[in-house]
Amino acid sequence: MIHLNRLSIMITRRCYLRGTANEKIELVHNELKILGRDPETKIQDPFLSKKQLECLANVEIGEVSVKPIGQTVSGIDGYAIVKDKVYKIGHGHKIEFRLGFHQYDVIFEPPLDDEKEDVAEPLTKKPKIDFPIFSKGKMKYDKMTFSDNGTWEDIDHKELIIYTHENIDGRSKIAAFDIDGTIIKTKSGARFPKDGDDWVLNYSDIPQQLKALYEDGYKIVFFTNQSAIFNDSFKTKDFKRKVENIVKKISLPIQVYAALAKTIYRKPAPGMWNVLKTKKNDGTEIDVNESFYVGDAAGREKNWAPKRNKDHSKADRLFALNIGLKFYTPEEYFLKAKPVPYSMPEFDPCDLAPASYPDVNFKAPSVILMVGGPGSGKSYFCRTLLLPKGYIHINRDTLGSWQKCVKMLEDSLDKKKNCVVDNTNPDREARARFIEVAKRFKVMCRCFVMSTEYQHMKHNNKFRELTDKSHVPVSEIIINSYKNKFEEPQISEGFQEIIKVPFVPVFDKEDDEKLYKMFLLEK
Numbered sequence: 001m002i003h004l005n006r007l008s009i010m011i012t013r014r015c016y017l018r019g020t021a022n023e024k025i026e027l028v029h030n031e032l033k034i035l036g037r038d039p040e041t042k043i044q045d046p047f048l049s050k051k052q053l054e055c056l057a058n059v060e061i062g063e064v065s066v067k068p069i070g071q072t073v074s075g076i077d078g079y080a081i082v083k084d085k086v087y088k089i090g091h092g093h094k095i096e097f098r099l100g101f102h103q104y105d106v107i108f109e110p111p112l113d114d115e116k117e118d119v120a121e122p123l124t125k126k127p128k129i130d131f132p133i134f135s136k137g138k139m140k141y142d143k144m145t146f147s148d149n150g151t152w153e154d155i156d157h158k159e160l161i162i163y164t165h166e167n168i169d170g171r172s173k174i175a176a177f178d179i180d181g182t183i184i185k186t187k188s189g190a191r192f193p194k195d196g197d198d199w200v201l202n203y204s205d206i207p208q209q210l211k212a213l214y215e216d217g218y219k220i221v222f223f224t225n226q227s228a229i230f231n232d233s234f235k236t237k238d239f240k241r242k243v244e245n246i247v248k249k250i251s252l253p254i255q256v257y258a259a260l261a262k263t264i265y266r267k268p269a270p271g272m273w274n275v276l277k278t279k280k281n282d283g284t285e286i287d288v289n290e291s292f293y294v295g296d297a298a299g300r301e302k303n304w305a306p307k308r309n310k311d312h313s314k315a316d317r318l319f320a321l322n323i324g325l326k327f328y329t330p331e332e333y334f335l336k337a338k339p340v341p342y343s344m345p346e347f348d349p350c351d352l353a354p355a356s357y358p359d360v361n362f363k364a365p366s367v368i369l370m371v372g373g374p375g376s377g378k379s380y381f382c383r384t385l386l387l388p389k390g391y392i393h394i395n396r397d398t399l400g401s402w403q404k405c406v407k408m409l410e411d412s413l414d415k416k417k418n419c420v421v422d423n424t425n426p427d428r429e430a431r432a433r434f435i436e437v438a439k440r441f442k443v444m445c446r447c448f449v450m451s452t453e454y455q456h457m458k459h460n461n462k463f464r465e466l467t468d469k470s471h472v473p474v475s476e477i478i479i480n481s482y483k484n485k486f487e488e489p490q491i492s493e494g495f496q497e498i499i500k501v502p503f504v505p506v507f508d509k510e511d512d513e514k515l516y517k518m519f520l521l522e523k
């Protein structure tokens with residue numbers, strides 16, 4: 001009797017895919033159909049494979065098995081799906097032949113009674129996970145507040161905030177992820193979230209993929225840059241609620257690091273990782289070779305995938321590189337996509353050509369006039385090479401005006417001293433004031449031009465910003481203004497000699513050298 005009922009359902013129920021113009025593609029029970037850019041779908045999208053999706057309908061149980069087999073990323077209900085993986089969906093779900101394009105509804109006619117409910121059911125059902133309760137190690141908290149299932153800590157006046165789920169434990173293998181564009185995307189489709197509720201998981205099976213990692217012994221950690229909420233208590237509260245909701249949705253013990261200020265904690269600088277390593281892993285040593293990091297700021301160029309913009313930065317890729325972690329983009333990690341080309345910063349701090357400083361043993365009195373952009377290393381050169389040899393340091397930042405610099409130069413030459421004028425001195429006009437003094441005192445005036453490239457200057461400025469909070473950060477505008485004003489120094493201006501000063505790396509501390517040799521700029 002049951003058998004007959006089933007048979008009659010199979011005969012009477014049909015399954016088809018319904019396009020946005022109400023066009024129908026019939027799926028016959030238990031007959032594999034391969035669809036893509038073909039006459040049946042009439043899709044002409046050149047980015048779509050001819051054989052993109054395998055579909056197999058089972059009208060008896062009201063289910064279509066969908067398996068992406070083409071190179072393009074397909075989707076179900078707005079989520080990307082992984083190539084060669086089978087997804088079983090029911091009546092009302094939406095198949096996108098290319099993620100976001102060529103949408104078809106799965107229709108069973110008539111639907112099963114309980115299938116009608118299935119229409120609105122999201123693909124990301126909260127997985128039921130029973131995870132073991134681990135004992136917590138001893139941790140020191142600066143300032144701690146309690147929230148749902150975890151704690152929040154503020155570090156260094158909220159330059160960094162950390163959420164720790166109550167069941168977290170220290171582990172040697174770290175699976176680390178960026179949040180925006182990696183774990184979540186905006187629900188609204190806007191580039192930036194409108195509020196703390198404007199998010200959905202980036203891929204439907206993220207909870208399952210992270211669960212598998214967790215069960216394989218990985219600690220799950222998120223690292224995110226969030227400078228837009230720094231010093232804004234309302235936005236920070238909203239962000240914290242959002243993080244708690246993301247962790248709840250994934251239902252795993254997760255630790256979340258959010259860099260609010262543009263300091264050592266902001267990726268690609270390694271501060272967040274160092275806190276994890278030294279303070280927040282319960283004393284368990286991290287195995288860098290077994291750990292990895294996934295992020296979308298990967299330096300990929302425009303059209304790295306159809307109609308995709310250039311990545312907004314390289315911060316995630318460089319963060320992983322600085323720490324020595326394996327790196328994947330979200331597409332590589334979650335969708336198993338092949339790596340695509342990307343670009344690296346023009347300046348590599350590990351790639352400094354060997355060089356040595358010029359001779360500066362000049363007969364006093366004489367004048368050295370430095371020429372170099374902000375961060376080119378003029379002051380460092382003066383401090384390490386000239387001042388120990390008794391040179392008088394004349395600098396506009398410390399004296400306040402060029403008039404005071406001229407006065408100090410006159411006084412020092414009067415005292416038969418060697419002097420160095422340590423200003424940017426980009427053009428003839430700025431230099432002429434000091435050349436005139438040297439002429440008047442009938443002493444040699446040498447021009448020392450820093451040969452540091454612009455990207456290298458930017459790196460030095462960032463390094464100074466991260467290591468010396470007393471120095472006012474130099475903006476890109478100031479560096480560009482120097483670049484625009486710059487006139488190559490000429491002997492005809494009144495110099496006896498023009499000497500190029502190469503960049504010779506010298507470090508007082510091992511930690512400084514380590515940080516200097518990391519990628520510090522985001523682009």
Ligand SMILES: Nc1ncnc2c1ncn2[C@@H]1O[C@H](COP(=O)(O)OP(=O)(O)OP(=O)(O)O)[C@@H](O)[C@H]1O
Pocket residue numbers: 372373374375376377378379380381423424460461463464465467474503504505506507516
């Ligand atoms: N030779 C060097 N070796 C290692 N670090 C250096 C070297 N030269 C400069 N730096 C670092 O680069 C940063 C910028 O250098 P410095 O302050 O000397 O630049 P500057 O040209 O004097 O800039 P400004 O015109 O803005 O004062 C500093 O943090 C400094 O420590």
